[in-house]
Amino acid sequence: MLPGSIQITGEALSCAEVKDICDSLKENSVRLLSVRGCQLSDRDFGRVCRGVAESHSLAQLNLNLGVVSTIGRTKHLADALKANRSIQTLFLHGSPLLDAGLVTLNGALSTHPSLVSLDLGDCMLGDEAIRIICGMLPPDGAKSGLKELTLSANPAISSQGWARLAVAVAHSSQLRVLNLDYNPLGDHIAGMLAVSVASSRTLEVLDLEGTGLTNQSAQIFLDMVENYPTSLRALVLAENDISPELQQQISDLLSEGEEEEEKDGEARGSSVTPREKPSWVPHSITGSKRLGQKGSTEIHISHALFKRDHLLFTK
Template sequence: MLPGSIQISGETLSGAEIRDICDSLRENSIKLLSLRGCRLSDRDFGRICRGLAQSHSLAQLNLNLGIVSNLGRVKQLAEALKTNRSVQSLFLHGSPLTDAGLAILNPALSVHPSLVALDLGDCMLGDEGISLICGLLPPDGAKSGLKELTLSANPGITAKGWGRLAIAVAHSSQVRVLNLDYNSLGDQIAGMLAVSVASSRTLEVLDLEGTGLTNQSALILLDMVENYPTALRTLILAENNISPELQQQISDLLSEGEEEEETENREVMAREKNSWICQSSKASEPPLRGGGEKGEWEVGKIGKRLCSAHF
């Protein structure tokens, strides 16, 4: 039987529900556990964490909206994650972690072998927390790091912290999705993020909704999208003091880039297919002088390299 899911929202968990959750974790029968905004005792939270430590099937854990409500629970979660090897996505949005809580959790996060998505939105983080998060974005060539990072609504982070994050993103070889919505970034930080986007080979989605940007930021972002090749496909600029015309121009350019890449991918796949057809037709014929078959093979290898470079 394939692992299923348990999703409960906004309820007070009963003893029977806690037992079912713990049994499912230990029996490796669930892939997704979401307890968004639920109420449970510290004792029951500890029981779930012990089940998490034993689980080999759980890939997504959602504890959003205050589940991890004190440092005691942070410690229990950290201990569980030190043993767990399966969780790929961890959502703690709306938890009062603060920098102190993240410091407790960080050692487990930094060594977890599977974690690729982390939501720390509205977790009351500051610049010290950002320093810890940058450690989860290893530079190019280091161990695998986060591919999706959410830091929405953390007003305690200053320009210094955001600048440090922008540098880490520029040198990270992994991040694909970065959500910074509802933070006080302003045009200065937006300019630094534009440099990060231009430097990153992987960043595809950047959410800057409601971050205090103006047309000044939009013009920089427009220049970046128009004149520099990037992996960026989605840039969210809603609820900023940016003209609709500029937003539409940026959106149109990103859409054009995506269409061009799809066309190029199809052409590469077609060339690769044709090269293999040529190789197959030559296989039953005598070798040509001058290395004809070798020439066909070289075309095939080039096609494969091009194809892999775009996926």
């Protein structure tokens, strides 16, 4: 039987439920584990982490909305990630990690052999965390790194920190999706990110929703996609002080570029695709494992969900 999924949201987990989770992890019958916003004791959290450490099937782990709430839990998670070899996607959105928490996780995250997608939105990160994250975006010719990174709503990061990230993104040989929504970036940082997009050979999605941009930033992005080749497929500029006309122009140009690329791929033969398909676990997984009465028959996870997580966590 193919590994399934366990998804529980906003529940207080009993010892019996935690035991079921741990048994499933150790039996390698779980590909996705999501305990978003759940309450469990420190002892039970440690038990789940030991199950994660022993699992060979787990590919996606969702601990959003404050599940990793203390430095002690962060240490448990770091130990689990050091032992685990299978996780591709890790969601920690809404966890009060601070820079100290990311320092604790750094060794496990930077050396994990399979991790390619990481959500650190709403984690109260600062510039020290950015320094660590840049190490997970190695330049061309170096080891493989993250393909998808979410840093939504981390307002403590300074302009210097964002500039450092922009340089790392420009030289990253792997990154395809970058979500920076709901950070106070402004036009200056957006200009740096435009240079990063123009330099990157892999970045396909950039989310800048609600980041304090104006038409000045949008015009730079418009000039870039109009006059220079880029891998970018989607640029999210909603909830900024940008005219709908400029947003539509950028969207139309990106759509045209994707259509032309698809036609080129078809002309070269149906077996040739314009870009490599992502090898990490996609944000839509079907098939589940029942856990008491709280299991889900189908999992649909998207970045929109994590934007909602941001709203729930800050209320």
